[in-house]
Every structure is written in structure tokens, then in C-alpha cells.
Amino acid sequence: MDPLLVLMETDGTAVLPATLPAIAFAQAWTRMTRGRFHLLLAGGPDIVTQAETWRGYGEERLLIASDPALTHPTADRVAAVTLQALRATGARWLAGTASSFGKDILPRVAGLLDAPMISDVLSMQPDDNGPIFRRPVYAGNLIATVQIPPEAGVVSVRATAFGQPARATPGQVESLPVEPASLPQGTRWIGQDTAQNKRPDLTTARVVISGGRPLRDPETFEQILGALADKLGGALGATRAAVDSGIAPNELQIGQTGKVIAPELYIAAGVSGSVQHLAGIKDAKVIVAINIDGDAPIFQIADYGLVADLFQAVPELTRKL
Amino acid sequence: MKILVPIKRVPDPYGRVRLTPGGHVDETDIKWVINPFDEIALEEAIRLREAGHDIEILAVAIGTTAWEEQLRTALAMGADRALLIQQEAPADPGRISHYLAAIARQEQPQIILMGKQAIDDDCNQTGQRLAALLQIPQATFASRIELTPDGTCARVTREVDTGRETIEVTLPAVITADLRLNEPRYVALPAIIKARSKPLLRIDAAQLQIPPTAPVTTLRLETPPPRRAGRRVGSVDELITALREEARVI
Numbered sequence: 001m002d003p004l005l006v007l008m009e010t011d012g013t014a015v016l017p018a019t020l021p022a023i024a025f026a027q028a029w030t031r032m033t034r035g036r037f038h039l040l041l042a043g044g045p046d047i048v049t050q051a052e053t054w055r056g057y058g059e060e061r062l063l064i065a066s067d068p069a070l071t072h073p074t075a076d077r078v079a080a081v082t083l084q085a086l087r088a089t090g091a092r093w094l095a096g097t098a099s100s101f102g103k104d105i106l107p108r109v110a111g112l113l114d115a116p117m118i119s120d121v122l123s124m125q126p127d128d129n130g131p132i133f134r135r136p137v138y139a140g141n142l143i144a145t146v147q148i149p150p151e152a153g154v155v156s157v158r159a160t161a162f163g164q165p166a167r168a169t170p171g172q173v174e175s176l177p178v179e180p181a182s183l184p185q186g187t188r189w190i191g192q193d194t195a196q197n198k199r200p201d202l203t204t205a206r207v208v209i210s211g212g213r214p215l216r217d218p219e220t221f222e223q224i225l226g227a228l229a230d231k232l233g234g235a236l237g238a239t240r241a242a243v244d245s246g247i248a249p250n251e252l253q254i255g256q257t258g259k260v261i262a263p264e265l266y267i268a269a270g271v272s273g274s275v276q277h278l279a280g281i282k283d284a285k286v287i288v289a290i291n292i293d294g295d296a297p298i299f300q301i302a303d304y305g306l307v308a309d310l311f312q313a314v315p316e317l318t319r320k321l
Numbered sequence: 322m323k324i325l326v327p328i329k330r331v332p333d334p335y336g337r338v339r340l341t342p343g344g345h346v347d348e349t350d351i352k353w354v355i356n357p358f359d360e361i362a363l364e365e366a367i368r369l370r371e372a373g374h375d376i377e378i379l380a381v382a383i384g385t386t387a388w389e390e391q392l393r394t395a396l397a398m399g400a401d402r403a404l405l406i407q408q409e410a411p412a413d414p415g416r417i418s419h420y421l422a423a424i425a426r427q428e429q430p431q432i433i434l435m436g437k438q439a440i441d442d443d444c445n446q447t448g449q450r451l452a453a454l455l456q457i458p459q460a461t462f463a464s465r466i467e468l469t470p471d472g473t474c475a476r477v478t479r480e481v482d483t484g485r486e487t488i489e490v491t492l493p494a495v496i497t498a499d500l501r502l503n504e505p506r507y508v509a510l511p512a513i514i515k516a517r518s519k520p521l522l523r524i525d526a527a528q529l530q531i532p533p534t535a536p537v538t539t540l541r542l543e544t545p546p547p548r549r550a551g552r553r554v555g556s557v558d559e560l561i562t563a564l565r566e567e568a569r570v571i
Binding site for chain 1 (some may be wrong): 332334335337338340346413414415418437438440441442443444445446447448449450451452453454456457458459460461462464476479480481482483484485486487488489490491494499500501534535536537538539540541542543544545547548549550551552553554555556557558560561563564568570571
């Protein structure tokens with residue numbers, strides 16, 4: 001099998017933990033196909049300092065594309081550099097994590113390659129006629145098994161599907177020359193509005209506490225749910241309805257179009273449990289629902305259901321833990 | 322300025338999708354709608370026009386004649402004309418992006434404004450692939466779009482995993498709509514009837530002469546094993562005991 005290239009996720013300065021699921025996929029791919037994989041690290045001048053920490057997963061080569069023009073990793077530029085890395089390594093397969101970074105850039109590379117892409121891969125199996133993948137469709141209500149021809153392809157990996165990658169022999173670090181003048185010039189980065197988050201990352205947290213519209217406003221949301229999250233060392237999440245009504249910031253949204261999580265413990269307070277929300281929590285190990293409405297659909301999938309007023313039950317839970 | 326809005330016909334997201342015994346999506350009771358994200362994209366195009374920009378909106382769909390229903394709704398919402406690229410077989414995002422690129426080359430829109438993903442296959446690929454084929458910038462997952470006064474650029478706020486990011490793209494560009502870009506208007510029946518006089522053109526997909534693309538073949542669809550309901554607990558104390566002693570997660 002031709003080698004696989006992994007697009008590492010960066011903010012232009014540092015590698016982000018969202019890279020790990022894609023590396024875990026690459027290790028699984030390599031085992032199953034008796035193949036090999038390379039890592040691509042693209043970003044501004046500071047990104048070179050990340051190479052030592054982030055190699056050592058059994059990759060053959062770690063390519064570094066570093067240039068001030070990549071300090072803000074916009075899709076058009078990173079896609080162009082990724083295409084260059086694919087050509088330089090002879091890799092015909094590309095993988096990344098299905099995060100907002102990967103969802104933005106990977107399909108663009110697939111377009112540049114004119115190759116098929118499989119989004120949100122749950123599992124993979126090699127086959128003579130081309131690799132076979134399983135992926136969720138219809139908000140996870142159905143699972144599709146799909147196959148693409150064996151020549152080339154792009155894969156985005158569901159962050160919760162392949163576990164953590166194992167440490168292994170580090171590959172050789174190589175520099176990929178970047179020609180800034182030849183990069184696309186049509187996108188300018190203006191700024192970002194990143195919440196200061198002292199809590200664990202939502203997608204990888206062991207415990208997640210989430211809330212819906214009954215939480216009323218951002219202060220109540222933080223006061224009621226934040227206290228429980230901190231007691232359990234967990235992250236906060238929210239329903240689409242809570243985000244839409246300004247109760248929680250967009251990066252906390254869980255579900256079909258938000259984040260997909262698989263924590264050990266998921267506590268949903270004042271969450272009714274729409275199909276779109278359940279799509280994001282189905283892989284949680286233990287689901288607890290606290291809702292005053294005993295008929296809320298969330299109770300149909302909860303391991304433990306407590307029919308109660310969340311404004312009493314959640315603070316009581318926080319106090320007694 | 323011309324805005325191209327691609328439209329996909331999908332099952333109502335609030336309905337339940339079931340499989341036939343043969344393993345296909347059971348279409349008997351499905352209510353078909355415009356993909357909600359495409360509807361948001363169309364609404365945004367209309368709002369940009371209402372904000373005073375001189376904009377022509379072209380809605381385009383790639384599917385069977387049944388898809389005209391969604392194009393008619395798009396016209397009723399406010400699209401100026403519609404185009405159906407007629408083809409029978411379902412197509413994957415790779416192929417769809419080629420059809421859209423062919424239309425974009427003919428129509429030369431300044432903005433292609435579309436949903437970030439379709440709620441049936443959940444692929445989230447077509448806009449990005451299209452931008453690559455046309456070699457133009459992309460601004461995905463938009464929650465706010467502003468055109469610069471001279472109309473040469475769009476400033477787009479994007480919903481990303483860490484919060485929000487703002488970029489400026491030189492037009493022409495592909496912009497994909499996220500949930501919170503707007504709330505689409507309700508279309509009343511008289512508007513749908515009135516929209517019948519608006520132009521809806523059909524062309525055969527074969528006319529676009531798209532070369533073969535490597536296919537994504539669906540081998541099987543299945544319903545994942547349901548997550549079973551556990552039990553009700555009567556109090557916070559009982560919950561804590563269960564989490565500590567049964568589930569052992571705290």
C-alpha cells in the first residue's frame with residue numbers, strides 16, 4: 001500500500017492535541033496494510049520547536065513546512081502545502097482529525113487531488129478492491145459502510161474512534177521548502193475570539209457536564225454547571241438550543257453539527273435529548289440525565305435518570321460529592 | 322453581484338429515518354425539505370440583497386425532477402432564478418463539486434453560498450472541494466458575513482473548535498453557512514404560488530461533460546445497536562451511590 005500522510009493540527013504556532021486521533025488512525029492503517037506513514041507539520045517559524053515533542057509515533061518521516069506565511073493556517077495555504085507534501089513523499093492517502101481544522105482543510109485537499117474522501121471515519125478495514133470504512137450518516141441514526149478505489153483517498157477521523165496513539169520510534173525530521181509567493185493570497189486572517197478555558201478540552205474530557213435552555217443565561221449556566229464540572233474535573237458542554245439562545249458559547253455545542261464526545265461520564269442537566277444532540281453523546285460510557293420532565297427523550301438512553309428540578313439537584317450533587 | 326446557492330433535497334431532519342428490510346432508506350413517509358444549512362445560506366444571500374447590495378440569486382440543485390419542489394421553495398423564499406441539473410443516480414460530494422464547478426464557470430458568481438453540510442450524508446465536503454476545483458478562497462462554518470463597501474471581499478466570522486475566527490476572503494469565494502448565521506424566513510403558500518412565474522431551467526447533467534470521478538460506493542447501511550435506557554434513581558444520594566458503586570466512574 002502507498003504510504004499515508006497525516007496532517008497534524010496546529011494553530012500555526014503549536015501542535016494541538018486534536019492531532020492524536022489522526023495519528024492513532026495512521027497506526028491502525030499501518031498495522032492493517034503493513035504500510036507506513038509520514039507526519040506533516042505546517043505553521044509559522046515557531047512550529048519547528050514542536051517537532052521533537054511530536055515525533056515518535058512510528059512515523060517514517062516528519063515533514064516540517066515552516067514559513068511566516070503559514071503563521072495563521074488558512075485552508076487555502078495549508079491545503080496547497082499538504083498537496084506539496086503528498087507529492088514530495090509519494091503518499092497517495094491523507095488523514096486528519098474531523099475537527100473544525102480538519103473539516104475545513106481536508107476536503108479542499110481532496111478537491112485538489114480530485115480524490116474521494118470519507119468523512120468522520122469510525123473504523124477501517126483493508127480490501128483488495130480498496131479500503132472499506134464505517135461512518136455515521138443521518139446524525140448517527142444509521143451507519144454506512146463505504147468503499148473507495150485503492151488508488152488514493154482522503155480520510156477524516158472521528159476523534160473518539162481510534163483511541164490514543166502508542167509511542168514508537170521517531171522518524172526522520174525533514175524540511176519541506178515553502179515558496180510563500182506561490183501560496184494562495186486570497187485569504188487574510190483578521191482575528192480570533194477564543195474563550196479562556198481553565199477546564200479540560202471538551203472532546204477529550206473524562207467527565208462532561210452539559211446543559212440546555214432551562215439554564216436561562218450564561219451566569220446561571222456557569223454557576224450551576226460550572227461548579228459541578230470543577231468538582232469532578234470535567235468539561236462543560238451545551239445543547240444547540242442553549243448555544244442559540246446565548247446561554248453557552250458555540251465551542252461548547254455537542255451534537256450532529258457540534259462536537260462528538262465519548263467521556264466516561266456524561267451528565268446532562270435540563271437537556272431534552274434531540275436526535276441531533278444524541279448524535280454527539282452516543283459513545284459516552286455512562287450517561288446521567290437530570291430533567292424535570294420525566295418524558296424527555298434523554299431518559300430513553302440514559303443509564304441513570306433523575307426526574308428532578310436541576311436547580312436543586314445539581315447544586316445538591318455538587319455539595320455531596 | 323451574483324450569488325450561487327446550491328440546494329440539496331433531504332429528509333426532514335425532525336422525521337425519523339428507517340431502513341427497509343433490503344437495507345435502503347425507507348422513503349415511504351419521508352417529508353422532503355431543503356437541507357437546513359442550504360436554507361440558511363439562501364436566507365443569507367437574500368438578506369445581503371435586502372441590505373442594499375445589488376444581488377442576483379441563482380439556486381441550483383443536482384438531482385431528479387422531484388427536486389424542483391425544493392427549487393420552487395427557494396424561488397418563493399427569494400431566489401431570482403433556479404437551475405436543475407437533472408440526473409438520476411445519487412452522487413457523492415466529489416462528483417457534485419464538479420457539477421457545481423461547471424455551473425460556476427458558466428455563471429461566474431462572485432459568491433457561492435451553501436450549507437456547511439447536508440444533514441443526510443453529513444459529509445461536510447462539497448463547498449471546500451468546489452473552492453479547490455475553482456482555485457478560489459473558502460470561508461467555512463460562517464456565523465457572520467459582511468461584504469466590504471467596494472464589494473471585492475467578504476469578511477466572515479467562522480465557528481471553530483476554540484471559539485470564533487474572522488477571516489477576509491477576496492471574491493469570488495465559497496462561503497459555507499453554519500447554524501447561527503441566521504434564522505430562515507417562513508415561506509407562505511401565496512409566495513410559493515407566485516414564485517411559479519419565476520424561471521426554473523432544467524439541463525441534463527450529461528451536457529456538462531464531467532469526466533468520471535473515483536466513486537464512493539455504499540456497501541451497506543445499518544441501524545446502530547440502540548443504547549438501552551438504564552434505570553431511574555429517586556434521589557441525588559441514590560445517584561451518587563450508583564455512580565460510585567455500580568458504574569464506578571467517580
